[in-house]
Every structure is written in C-alpha cells, then in structure tokens.
Amino acid sequence: MRILRSEHTAGWLFVIPAVVLIVVFALLPIVWALLLSFQSSDFVTPAKWVGLANYQALRHDPDFRAAVVRTVEYTAIFVPLVVFGGLGVAVLLNAKVRFMGFYRTAFFVPVACSTVATAIIFNWLLDPTFGLVNWVLGWFSLGPYGFFQDPNQALYSVIAMTAWGWIGFNAIVYLAALQSIPQELLEAAEIDGAGRFLTFWRIVWPLLGPATLLVVVWSSINALQVFDEIYVSTRGGPLQATTVVVYYLYEQAFRFFAAGYGAAIAYVLFAAILTLTLLQMWIGRRRVHYTS
Amino acid sequence: MKLPSPRHLLLLPLSLVMLTPLLWMVMTSIQTPNESQQFPPVLPSGIHWQNYTNALHAVPFGRFFLNSVIVTAACVLGNLVLCSLAGYAFARFRFFGRDLTFVVILATLMVPFQVVMIPTFLIMKDLGLIDSLGALILPNLVTPFGIFLMRQFFRTLPAELEEAARIDGCSRLGTLVQIVLPLSGPALATLAVITFLYSWNDFLWPLVAIQSEHHMTLQLGLSTFQGAHATDWTLLMAGNVMAVMPMLLLFLLAQRQFVRSIAAAGVKG
Amino acid sequence: MKRSALVLLVVSLVVVSALTASSVGARRSAAPVQVVLWHGFTAYEAKAINSAVAEYDKSQSRVHVTAQFYGNADYALQKVLTAIAGGTYPDIAYLYGSWAANIAKSPKTLDLTKLVQDPSFRYDDIWPAARAVGNVDGKIVGVPALIDNLALVYNKKLFRRAGIPFPTAKWTWSDFESAAKKLTIPSKKQFGWAYVNDASEDTVWRYWALLWQAGGNILTPDGKRAAFDSPAGLKALTLLQQMAVKDRSVYLDSGNDQYAPLFNSGHIAMLYTGPWDLGSFPNVDYGVQILPGDLNHQTISGPDNWVLFNNGAQRSAAAWDFMKWFLSTKQHMALALATGQLPIRRSELKLPQYKQYVKKYKGIGTFVANLGNAKKSRPTIEKYPRISDVVGQAVQAVLLGKAQPQQALDNAAQQVDAILRTP
Numbered sequence: 007m008r009i010l011r012s013e014h015t016a017g018w019l020f021v022i023p024a025v026v027l028i029v030v031f032a033l034l035p036i037v038w039a040l041l042l043s044f045q046s047s048d049f050v051t052p053a054k055w056v057g058l059a060n061y062q063a064l065r066h067d068p069d070f071r072a073a074v075v076r077t078v079e080y081t082a083i084f085v086p087l088v089v090f091g092g093l094g095v096a097v098l099l100n101a102k103v104r105f106m107g108f109y110r111t112a113f114f115v116p117v118a119c120s121t122v123a124t125a126i127i128f129n130w131l132l133d134p135t136f137g138l139v140n141w142v143l144g145w146f147s148l149g150p151y152g153f154f155q156d157p158n159q160a161l162y163s164v165i166a167m168t169a170w171g172w173i174g175f176n177a178i179v180y181l182a183a184l185q186s187i188p189q190e191l192l193e194a195a196e197i198d199g200a201g202r203f204l205t206f207w208r209i210v211w212p213l214l215g216p217a218t219l220l221v222v223v224w225s226s227i228n229a230l231q232v233f234d235e236i237y238v239s240t241r242g243g244p245l246q247a248t249t250v251v252v253y254y255l256y257e258q259a260f261r262f263f264a265a266g267y268g269a270a271i272a273y274v275l276f277a278a279i280l281t282l283t284l285l286q287m288w289i290g291r292r293r294v295h296y297t298s
Numbered sequence: 299m300k301l302p303s304p305r306h307l308l309l310l311p312l313s314l315v316m317l318t319p320l321l322w323m324v325m326t327s328i329q330t331p332n333e334s335q336q337f338p339p340v341l342p343s344g345i346h347w348q349n350y351t352n353a354l355h356a357v358p359f360g361r362f363f364l365n366s367v368i369v370t371a372a373c374v375l376g377n378l379v380l381c382s383l384a385g386y387a388f389a390r391f392r393f394f395g396r397d398l399t400f401v402v403i404l405a406t407l408m409v410p411f412q413v414v415m416i417p418t419f420l421i422m423k424d425l426g427l428i429d430s431l432g433a434l435i436l437p438n439l440v441t442p443f444g445i446f447l448m449r450q451f452f453r454t455l456p457a458e459l460e461e462a463a464r465i466d467g468c469s470r471l472g473t474l475v476q477i478v479l480p481l482s483g484p485a486l487a488t489l490a491v492i493t494f495l496y497s498w499n500d501f502l503w504p505l506v507a508i509q510s511e512h513h514m515t516l517q518l519g520l521s522t523f524q525g526a527h528a529t530d531w532t533l534l535m536a537g538n539v540m541a542v543m544p545m546l547l548l549f550l551l552a553q554r555q556f557v558r559s560i561a562a563a564g565v566k567g
Numbered sequence: 568m569k570r571s572a573l574v575l576l577v578v579s580l581v582v583v584s585a586l587t588a589s590s591v592g593a594r595r596s597a598a599p600v601q602v603v604l605w606h607g608f609t610a611y612e613a614k615a616i617n618s619a620v621a622e623y624d625k626s627q628s629r630v631h632v633t634a635q636f637y638g639n640a641d642y643a644l645q646k647v648l649t650a651i652a653g654g655t656y657p658d659i660a661y662l663y664g665s666w667a668a669n670i671a672k673s674p675k676t677l678d679l680t681k682l683v684q685d686p687s688f689r690y691d692d693i694w695p696a697a698r699a700v701g702n703v704d705g706k707i708v709g710v711p712a713l714i715d716n717l718a719l720v721y722n723k724k725l726f727r728r729a730g731i732p733f734p735t736a737k738w739t740w741s742d743f744e745s746a747a748k749k750l751t752i753p754s755k756k757q758f759g760w761a762y763v764n765d766a767s768e769d770t771v772w773r774y775w776a777l778l779w780q781a782g783g784n785i786l787t788p789d790g791k792r793a794a795f796d797s798p799a800g801l802k803a804l805t806l807l808q809q810m811a812v813k814d815r816s817v818y819l820d821s822g823n824d825q826y827a828p829l830f831n832s833g834h835i836a837m838l839y840t841g842p843w844d845l846g847s848f849p850n851v852d853y854g855v856q857i858l859p860g861d862l863n864h865q866t867i868s869g870p871d872n873w874v875l876f877n878n879g880a881q882r883s884a885a886a887w888d889f890m891k892w893f894l895s896t897k898q899h900m901a902l903a904l905a906t907g908q909l910p911i912r913r914s915e916l917k918l919p920q921y922k923q924y925v926k927k928y929k930g931i932g933t934f935v936a937n938l939g940n941a942k943k944s945r946p947t948i949e950k951y952p953r954i955s956d957v958v959g960q961a962v963q964a965v966l967l968g969k970a971q972p973q974q975a976l977d978n979a980a981q982q983v984d985a986i987l988r989t990p
C-alpha cells in the first residue's frame with residue numbers, strides 16, 4: 007500500500023465518508039431548523055420572517071423558565087446516578103463467574119425494552135392504589151405514594167424509570183473499558199500488595215477516564231433532551247411537574263402549532279448543551295489520562 | 299475457590315429485578331385476552347401460544363421483521379466501518395480542523411429530533427428516497443456516538459504497537475486493520491450492540507419516512523396493536539417479546555467479546 | 568401453403584389489431600384514478616375498512632382506492648404535516664376533530680363546502696354534532712369519520728351487591744355522587760367512579776359535559792372571552808372536587824390505559840366513557856345509561872374527520888366519489904355493524920341491519936339515543952388546543968386537591984381571555 011505522506015490527507019480521507027453523511031443528514035436539517043427559529047410558522051400556512059422575536063418572547067416566558075429549571079434538576083440527579091450506577095454494575099459484571107452471561111443479559115433487558123413497554127410497566131408498578139411498589143412499601147408501613155400522580159414526586163419517578171434503562175447502557179460501555187485494562191497492570195498491583203480498593207482508585211479509575219468522559223457527555227446530552235419517556239408516562243404532568251424543555255418544545259410545535267417558537271427553544275437548548283459539552287471536554291482534556 | 303462468588307448475592311436479586319419487564323411482557327403474551335384485561339394481573343391459566351401466531355398473522359410480521367433486519371444490519375455494518383475509520387483519525391492523527399470537526403459532529407446530537415424531522419424528510423424527498431429502506435439506512439449509517447465511542451477507546455490503547463507497525467512500513471489503514479482492530483473486540487462489540495439497539499427501536503423517523511405498509515419496520519408494525527381506542531395487550535406483548543428477542547440474543551453472543559484483550563507490548567494478535 | 572399462411576397471418580393481424588385497438592381504447596378511458604387513504608384503524612376495524620375499500624374497487628373501475636395504515640392516530644398530524652411539507656401526501660386522511668381548525672388553514676386541504684351540498688350526499692341526514700366538527704368558521708374541511716359520545720357505563724354486579732338500584736334516565740348529580748360514595752370500598756380497593764386525569768383533552772371534555780349539564784358554556788357567543796367561569800362552571804368543578812377529594816370515590820387515571828382493565832376486573836363501578844371501550848369489558852355484565860344531569864342530561868361528542876387533500880382535480884374528484892359511497896347510509900351501516908362504531912346518519916336507524924347491530928353490541932342502543940343529547944360542541948377554532956391545555960391544568964389541579972374550584976376557574980378564565988386576545 008502506498009504510504010500517505012501527509013497526515014492531514016490521511017486524517018481527512020478517514021473521516022470524509024462520515025462527515026459527508028453527517029453534513030447532509032444532520033447538519034443541513036439543523037441549519038434549516040435554525041432558519042425556522044427566525045420565522046413564525048405553524049407548519050401549515052407559509053411562514054413569516056420575524057427575526058429575533060421568538061427568542062425575545064422566550065426571555066419573558068415563565069413556562070419556559072420553569073421548564074429549564076426542571077430540566078437542570080433532572081440532569082443534575084440523573085447523570086451522577088447513571089454514571090456511578092453504571093460503573094458499579096459494570097464492576098459487578100466484570101468477572102468470570104458462573105452465569106455471568108445470564109446476569110449481563112439481564113441488565114441489558116431494560117435497555118432493550120422499548121420506551122412504550124417500559125412506561126406501561128412503570129405506570130402499573132407505581133400506581134398509587136394498585137401498584138406493586140406501594141404494596142411492598144405497605145409491608146414496612148410506608149406510603150402509599152403518588153409517584154406519577156404526585157406533582158412533588160413525578161419528576162423523581164420519571165428519573166427512576168429512565169435510569170432503569172440507562173444504567174445498563176452505561177454498564178456496557180464501562181464493561182468494555184474494564185475489559186481493555188491490561189492484565190499485567192492489575193497483576194503488578196496485586197504483587198505489590200495493593201488491596202482491591204487501592205487498585206481500583208489508583209489504577210482502574212484513571213484508566214477509565216476516557217470511558218467516563220464518554221458516558222458523562224452522552225448521559226448529559228440525553229438527559230437534557232429527555233422526551234420519549236415523559237411523553238408515554240406523565241405527558242408533562244401532573245400540573246406540569248415533568249414538563250421539561252423538549253416536552254415544552256413539542257407542545258409548542260405540535261400541539262399549539264407554533265413551530266418557529268419550538269425551533270427557537272431547540273436552539274437555546276442547543277447552545278446550553280454545546281456549552282456544557284465543551285466544558286466537559288475541556289475538563290476531560292486536563293483530567294483524563296490517555297495512554298500514549 | 300469452590301465456594302460460589304459472593305457476587306451472586308447481589309447479582310441474582312438485582313438481575314431478577316431487571317428482568318421484571320421481560321417477565322411481565324412474557325406473562326401477558328401468553329394470557330388470553332380476557333385474562334390480560336385484569337388488574338391486578340392474574341397468572342395465566344395456561345400457555346396461550348395462539349397470541350404469537352395471531353400476532354404473526356395480524357400484520358405482515360415477516361415483512362416487517364425482514365425490513366428491520368435489513369436496515370439494522372446495514373446500519374451496524376456501516377457504523378463498524380465508518381466509526382472505526384473516523385474514530386481512529388480523531389484519536390491518532392493530527393490534521394487541520396480535527397477538533398472543530400469533532401465538535402461539530404457531536405453538536406449534531408444536540409438538537410432534538412422533533413425539530414429536524416421535517417427538513418430531514420425534505421432532504422430525503424429530494425433524494426427520491428421517501429418510502430424506501432434507504433431513507434432509514436442512510437441517516438444512520440454513521441452516528442456521532444459511534445465515532446465518539448471508538449475515539450475514546452482507541453485512545454486507551456498504547457501507541458507503541460502502532461508506532462512499531464508504522465516504522466515497519468505498514469500503512470495507516472493497514473495499522474488500523476491489522477493491529478488496532480483485533481485489540482478492539484469489546485469496543486466493536488459495544489458499538490454493534492448499541493447501533494443495533496438504536497436502529498431496531500427507532501420509531502419516529504420510520505413513522506414519517508415510510509408511507510406504505512410494504513416498507514414498514516417492526517416498531518411501526520407493533521404500534522398496530524396499540525389502537526387509539528382499543529389496545530390488544532396480548533398481541534402487543536407477543537409482538538414486543540418477538541421484537542426484543544433478536545437483541546437479547548445478539549447481546550448474549552456479543553458480550554462474550556468482553557474478554558481481556560492481549561495488549562501486552564510485543565504480542566501481536 | 569405459403570399463400571394460406573400469408574392469409575392466415577394477415578387475418579390474424581387484423582383480428583389482433585382490432586382486438587387490441589378496442590382494448591387499448593377501453594384501457595385508455597378506463598385507467599383507474601389512484602386514491603390514497605390514510606387511517607389508524609387496527610384489528611377488526613382495519614378489516615372492516617379494508618373490505619369496504621375492496622368492495623368499492625370491485626364495484627367500479629374508474630377509481631382505485633388504496634387504504635394505508637399510518638400507525639397510531641395520535642401521530643397522524645405529525646405524519647400528515649410532514650407529508651404535506653414534503654409534497655407527497657394522501658388524498659384522504661383520518662384526523663382527530665380537535666385538529667380540524669388547524670388543518671383547515673393548509674392550502675392543500677380541500678374545501679368541501681360546495682361538495683357536501685350535493686343533494687345525493689344528504690348532509691343534513693348526518694347528526695348535527697358530527698357535522699359541527701368539520702365546520703371551521705363556515706368552511707367545511709372534513710366529513711365525519713367517527714362519532715361517539717359519553718354515557719354512563721356501570722357494573723351491574725357491584726350495584727346489586729351494594730343494594731343500589733341501577734342508574735335511571737332521571738338521575739341527578741346528587742344521585743350519582745351518593746351512589747359513587749356507596750360503591751367505594753377502600754378495603755376492597757373498589758372505587759365508585761374513574762376519571763382520566765392527565766390534563767389532556769381527555770380530562771377536559773368530561774368536564775365540558777358537566778358544564779353543559781349545569782347550563783353553562785365554554786365561550787361567550789362572540790367567541791372572544793371565556794364563559795366557563797360562571798356559576799355553572801363552578802358547580803361542575805365543585806362536584807369533581809367533592810367526589811375526588813372529599814368523598815375519595817374516584818380513581819384518578821394518570822393516562823387512559825388503566826381504568827378499562829380495572830373496570831373489567833370489578834374495581835370500578837361506573838365510568839363516563841364511549842362506545843369504543845365496550846369491547847374491553849368482556850368480564851363485566853355492564854349497563855349503559857345516559858349521563859346523570861343537573862339542569863339537563865347533555866353529553867359531549869368527540870367526532871373525528873376524514874379530511875381530503877388536493878392532489879389535482881382528478882384525484883380530488885375521485886376521492887370525493889369514494890367518500891360519498893363510503894358514507895352512504897347502507898355502506899356506513901355495514902361498517903357500524905362490523906366495528907361497533909355509532910351510525911353517523913339518522914337514516915341508518917331505519918335499516919333492517921340496525922336491529923342486528925343493537926343486538927350484537929350490548930348497550931349500543933343507549934349510545935345512539937344519547938346522540939340526541941349532544942346538543943353543544945366544542946369551538947372549532949385554532950386556539951382550542953391552548954384553551955384545552957389551560958382548562959386541563961385547572962381540572963387536574965382541583966382533582967388532585969391542589970387548588971380550589973373558584974380560584975382555578977378564575978385563573979383559567981384569565982389565561983383563556985389572554986389567549987383569545989392575541990391575534
């Protein structure tokens with residue numbers, strides 16, 4: 007094979023197929039949506055150009071602000087929960103123990119189940135009167151709780167339902183990362199007399215840096231955009247307790263036919279996610295150690 | 299060594315909890331429609347296998363299944379190839395605009411799909427792909443998450459092996475294919491599983507992109523059982539169980555890849 | 568030999584060309600116009616629609632209709648809007664009535680106002696409530712696809728066990744309330760009534776029925792301000808508060824998936840629901856009665872529309888031709904008989920199949936009679952979804968015990984007025 011002289015050429019040749027596909031099918035639509043955010047459109051009649059009017063309206067929209075607060079709260083609880091939960095599960099699953107294939111597949115089941123099926127199940131599990139959870143809690147004289155029906159508990163119930171699937175997802179990523187840690191390093195630590203905890207803290211955890219960055223960034227991006235699970239369970243309620251930003255967007259665009267406004271919301275969210283991700287990547291660059 | 303690992307104490311109950319949705323789905327899928335309309339749920343009196351055959355006949359299940367398999371297989375293959383290429387370049391090469399391109403790729407994930415649904419549809423229509431499987435495959439042939447995953451993974455590999463290969467005259471592509479990929483079993487398995495998952499469970503895009511029943515995917519077909527007014531739980535759950543099985547089987551096979559790779563220096567795969 | 572072969576050849580050529588000419592001529596004038604219809608029906612309803620379409624296609628060769636299942640009707644609007652934006656949209660689509668005002672604004676939506684006046688269509692034969700939902704400001708954009716109404720469905724066994732006489736057509740709100748209280752047995756996890764409490768239109772339309780029964784209205788006659796914050800509205804909302812919060816006789820469903828299996832398992836005694844649910848109660852000996860009333864026994868109807876789209880004059884004409892046939896008395900009665908849907912025309916009640924229909928679907932007769940009680944309908948205006956959202960939040964807040972009726976109504980009315988004021 008010809009050895010490519012320029013690293014620039016090589017780099018671009020390797021990424022061009024991916025870049026072309028992503029530009030055409032992801033970037034172009036996003037730019038279109040940006041243009042939509044400067045218009046007043048209901049998807050039905052021809053749109054009108056309104057400049058920054060949508061964004062200005064957003065600044066004074068108390069419902070939007072409330073949605074933002076809820077989304078931040080959701081993300082702040084969800085991300086640590088699924089990152090550390092995923093790590094814990096991966097550690098548990100990282101051994102040559104009997105039935106490990108069964109255990110690993112069991113943790114994958116919630117990941118594989120469709121959102122609709124999961125929501126149906128959780129609706130029953132957490133039903134205030136007939137649900138299994140309240141029944142079990144009743145044995146310990148706890149509850150009954152409203153869960154999805156209680157405005158104060160609904161958001162946390164949704165977090166529980168979504169985390170159910172995501173922990174398994176993160177666990178898979180972490181498991182792959184754990185499996186890539188060179189055996190010699192662990193053996194050397196053992197020879198040196200390091201205990202399990204020290205080995206983990208000093209050797210494994212730093213080596214999981216790249217995986218942790220991936221998992222944190224990915225979980226954050228998804229948490230900030232959560233929609234499907236809320237749509238099939240609480241529909242943004244009760245009393246808007248679970249109306250997060252994307253749900254609010256959906257209502258504006260598809261229930262109230264204010265598509266331009268919905269696009270503006272999407273772009274504000276985009277700016278927030280981008281900022282957060284860049285911050286995470288920057289921290290990652292300084293704190294994450296890659297072997298090279 | 300003879301004693302079972304204490305992990306079982308934690309794993310067994312946790313696994314059973316995690317399996318609850320599947321157990322509930324299976325139980326509902328073998329009930330009679332009467333039994334399924336009860337709450338609290340009753341144990342099925344017998345195994346009503348007819349629900350499975352009924353589900354298979356109620357809609358062109360075989361056709362939907364085939365469509366989903368074609369689309370998903372294409373997306374998995376596409377991702378394995380393209381994400382490895384791009385991820386490797388982002389991980390190892392220094393080239394003009396590398397970091398900016400990576401951020402832009404990642405940024406495309408940050409706009410919710412509901413907003414880009416219509417422009418994506420318009421683009422597909424201009425390409426003449428609406429109502430074809432191509433419309434489902436092309437946008438997902440490579441995913442930003444896949445690129446991110448491979449990039450992170452490649453960066454954890456010690457570079458000495460690759461450097462040695464380059465010095466020996468191996469091309470960059472050759473290094474990737476012959477040295478790096480054989481060590482990337484877990485990452486590739488993870489990518490395959492996750493791509494499979496997203497493609498298999500995708501609902502909203504196929505809903506708008508596919509117009510004729512002939513090209514519908516499995517998830518669209520399953521929504522058939524959930525009418526606006528009457529949900530046939532037994533058929534829906536039978537359908538769901540059949541839809542989930544391929545993924546679980548694939549995972550069961552793939553997770554065997556999660557074995558320690560031999561990454562010691564000097565040992566070539 | 569050669570000459571006869573030649574003659575044979577010429578003769579056969581002439582014959583063949585004569586045949587071909589006539590058939591080509593016939594084909595050219597008989598190429599059927601393709602009409603595409605989108606619907607969200609499943610199971611037996613889908614079967615009924617498909618066989619109706621097949622029958623139409625067989626009965627003539629000018630038009631060929633293809634019925635396509637588009638998935639759950641909840642997503643229909645997104646799908647249709649996307650399709651219109653993309654330029655490949657159907658000729659006919661089943662759309663919820665609540666979307667009529669918005670879909671009416673699309674330049675692709677066919678204006679049916681002149682078409683429905685065709686005497687052979689007999690538009691006046693259709694129930695008024697069904698007609699109203701396709702009428703946006705005088706412009707007809709949809710013909711009724713499905714009509715229903717809310718009636719009282721009750722579990723006879725639970726009534727007998729509690730020693731309460733079955734609901735009558737004269738029941739008042741206080742009869743209803745006290746029955747619900749008696750039928751609520753916490754130790755058995757039994758509720759007297761159930762209410763869909765997800766703050767969606769499902770929550771709101773039941774409240775509208777109560778509002779109308781108390782003599783109230785949704786908006787002022789000029790449609791410019793809210794009228795539900797009246798003494799009638801307060802009475803209706805207070806009834807809900809009394810039953811849900813004080814008596815605790817109501818099972819609050821956070822969606823609309825749970826009350827049906829619970830009713831079927833004997834955990835709920837009474838429902839306000841429509842004919843579509845009857846198939847979900849195989850284990851219950853149920854009875855159907857008109858809604859209990861205050862000043863009257865009015866009910867609410869939730870019709871859906873067949874909306875026609877413009878794909879060119881030829882296809883539009885063909886689509887309308889199919890619609891006329893599909894909604895004709897005989898055809899629709901056959902559809903109703905196969906699906907349990909309510910008749911949309913009064914003339915269907917005079918057909919012999921109607922007796923079969925009433926026998927086949929237990930309790931359906933009451934629903935049909937109840938159509939006469941659907942005197943008022945929801946405003947078919949663009950802003951209705953926002954109004955519904957506001958009122959839904961208010962009703963949900965009261966049902967959850969988080970707000971007082973008067974305050975919730977005042978709040979909601981203020982918001983609705985603001986919504987109606989913006990252009």
